Amino acid sequence: MAQDLVDGLLIKARSHLPPPSEPLGKLSKRDRKGVAVIKLKNPPVNSLSLEVLTEFVISLEKLENDKTFRGVIVTSDCPGIFSAGLDLTEMCGKSQAHYAEFWRAVQELWLRLYLSNLVLIAAINGVSPAGGCLISLTCDYRVLADNPKYNIGLNETLLGVVAPSWFKDTLVNTVGHRTAERALQLGLLFPPAEALRVGMVDQVVPEDQVHSTALSVMAQWLAVPDHARQLTKSLMRKPTADRLVKQRDADIQYFLQFVSRDSIQKSLRMYLDKLRQKKG
Numbered sequence: 001m002a003q004d005l006v007d008g009l010l011i012k013a014r015s016h017l018p019p020p021s022e023p024l025g026k027l028s029k030r031d032r033k034g035v036a037v038i039k040l041k042n043p044p045v046n047s048l049s050l051e052v053l054t055e056f057v058i059s060l061e062k063l064e065n066d067k068t069f070r071g072v073i074v075t076s077d078c079p080g081i082f083s084a085g086l087d088l089t090e091m092c093g094k095s096q097a098h099y100a101e102f103w104r105a106v107q108e109l110w111l112r113l114y115l116s117n118l119v120l121i122a123a124i125n126g127v128s129p130a131g132g133c134l135i136s137l138t139c140d141y142r143v144l145a146d147n148p149k150y151n152i153g154l155n156e157t158l159l160g161v162v163a164p165s166w167f168k169d170t171l172v173n174t175v176g177h178r179t180a181e182r183a184l185q186l187g188l189l190f191p192p193a194e195a196l197r198v199g200m201v202d203q204v205v206p207e208d209q210v211h212s213t214a215l216s217v218m219a220q221w222l223a224v225p226d227h228a229r230q231l232t233k234s235l236m237r238k239p240t241a242d243r244l245v246k247q248r249d250a251d252i253q254y255f256l257q258f259v260s261r262d263s264i265q266k267s268l269r270m271y272l273d274k275l276r277q278k279k280g
């Protein structure tokens, strides 16, 4: 029954997109069904590059503007990886202008997701550190696959960087202040049972049931009249979002100053080198 709601939409890095003549989605089908599936597809690890962030925002905007859509399931097309978070190569050795453009895109995606009028359900089918976790935290409900490898959390401090205040706010609003403080300072990545215990996710289910569970949950959320649910969501979230909206440029300047520091560039390079050497 719930399956009838779904249709697909793939978010990919621009280089993997179909040629411009080919539409990204199948609007006629989706029109009838009302729920889209956004599958992140930027192999090998679904890192959130500037291109992916931009594509994600454009796709969300299309869905928001098409009033036949009421819900989106956010999931991954990369086996075992929901998203490795922000693309670290976008924050290393680039120009100030590039950092500013990248950070504005990160802000934009967060704002779009966090304030979306659509019901957003995260079907987390893989590991989900930092920016990957943040995406799921902006959703209205999180279903995580029960696999001990699928850790989730804001691990920024382990990279030698700091989760900005609006990442922190998103976590605090989900798990409460004390759990968030401990998780953020220690850069904790929670395995599924722990993530459920602290409230970072709402449900942990066998891996092959993530999608069907997300669909059932979606049906429950869609049973509520849109206007009442949307106004309630806005009441809960707008004060948090407004804090960023009021100081977007200042936030970009903080980011520029922070990420341009030699010590931060060194930490990020070392972390990337460690990831690359892991294989060798």
Ligand SMILES: CCCCCCCCCCCC/C=C/CC(=O)SCCNC(=O)CCNC(=O)[C@H](O)C(C)(C)COP(=O)(O)OP(=O)(O)OC[C@H]1O[C@@H](n2cnc3c(N)ncnc32)[C@H](O)[C@@H]1OP(=O)(O)O
Binding pocket: 044, 045, 047, 081, 083, 084, 085, 086, 087, 088, 089, 127, 129, 130, 131, 132, 155, 156, 159, 161, 162, 163, 164, 254, 255, 258, 259, 272, 275, 276, 277, 278, 279
């Ligand atoms: C006064 C106060 C001021 C405060 C100011 C604040 C200002 C803001 C500060 C800055 C904020 C920064 C915020 C950052 C948020 C983030 O999202 S940072 C990203 C964090 N992500 C991670 O830590 C995950 C790293 N990756 C992994 O742990 C693993 O790759 C994986 C578990 C996801 C997958 O493992 P596996 O399947 O074994 O693949 P790998 O071999 O590790 O990776 C394959 C390939 O991908 C590259 N890669 C991995 N992750 C990333 C990434 N996030 N970005 C770019 N590239 C990545 C990896 O290097 C490999 O590359 P090669 O194939 O070797 O080239």
